[in-house]
Every structure is written in structure tokens, then in C-alpha cells.
Amino acid sequence: MGGCTASKRDTANVRVYPQSTPRGATVDIQVFREGRTLSATNTTTRVFGESMLWVNKRFGHPLSGWKPGETVSFDLNTFYDEFGEQFRGGGFFARETPEDVVLVQVETDGAAGREMVGLVVVGGKARP
Numbered sequence: 001m002g003g004c005t006a007s008k009r010d011t012a013n014v015r016v017y018p019q020s021t022p023r024g025a026t027v028d029i030q031v032f033r034e035g036r037t038l039s040a041t042n043t044t045t046r047v048f049g050e051s052m053l054w055v056n057k058r059f060g061h062p063l064s065g066w067k068p069g070e071t072v073s074f075d076l077n078t079f080y081d082e083f084g085e086q087f088r089g090g091g092f093f094a095r096e097t098p099e100d101v102v103l104v105q106v107e108t109d110g111a112a113g114r115e116m117v118g119l120v121v122v123g124g125k126a127r128p
């Protein structure tokens with residue numbers, strides 16, 4: 001029997017993108033996409049504490065901390081929006097066209113409170 005299928009939802013990481021959070025500088029940290037994996041090395045001297053990594057001003061993933069020289073990698077399918085919808089990262093069994101990664105930001109504590117720090121996206125185009 002056929003029917004509608006809903007995409008996977010995760011309510012543990014549901015957050016609303018913080019539109020009103022002040023934008024900080026874009027730092028010299030390059031974010032790379034390799035298939036479904038998003039990875040970046042903190043090439044700055046800045047230590048990021050508890051933060052949220054945002055993709056395309058919609059999908060978030062918690063970041064427990066990020067020290068200088070440390071590399072973090074995440075499966076794009078583990079990024080969720082405010083409704084529990086996951087980022088379409090693609091993959092062999094993907095039913096939908098994967099999304100491009102065009103913007104990555106870190107929501108973190110700055111000198112004057114919470115701020116959005118921009119990162120540099122390299123090769124964010126999805127490959128079907």
C-alpha cells in the first residue's frame with residue numbers, strides 16, 4: 001500500500017535561526033564539503049566555546065567547542081531546522097536532490113555577547 005512519507009525529524013537539535021543576533025566578522029576558516037561531510041579546521045587563534053554551527057541561515061548543529069588547530073567534521077544530514085527537517089546532504093540512498101552549502105556561520109559568544117561569525121565556504125556545491 002502506497003502512502004506519503006515524511007522526512008526524518010530530530011527534535012533534540014531543533015533551533016530557530018537567530019536572525020537578530022549581531023553579525024561579527026568573517027574569519028579565515030575554510031569549510032569544505034566532501035559529499036555529505038562538512039569539515040573545517042580552526043586556523044585562527046580564537047577558541048570557540050559552546051556554539052551552534054549554521055548552514056544556509058536555516059540548519060543548525062551544536063558545536064561543543066572548537067580550539068585553534070582542531071578539525072571538526074559533521075554529516076550534513078545531522079543538521080536540522082526549526083521544524084526538525086534535516087538538511088538534504090545527499091548520499092547513495094538519497095530520495096531528494098541534495099542542497100548546496102552556500103553560507104556557514106558560527107553562533108557563539110563574542111566580546112559584546114552572542115554574535116554570528118562567518119566562515120569561508122569552499123566547494124559547497126552538491127553533486128547529485
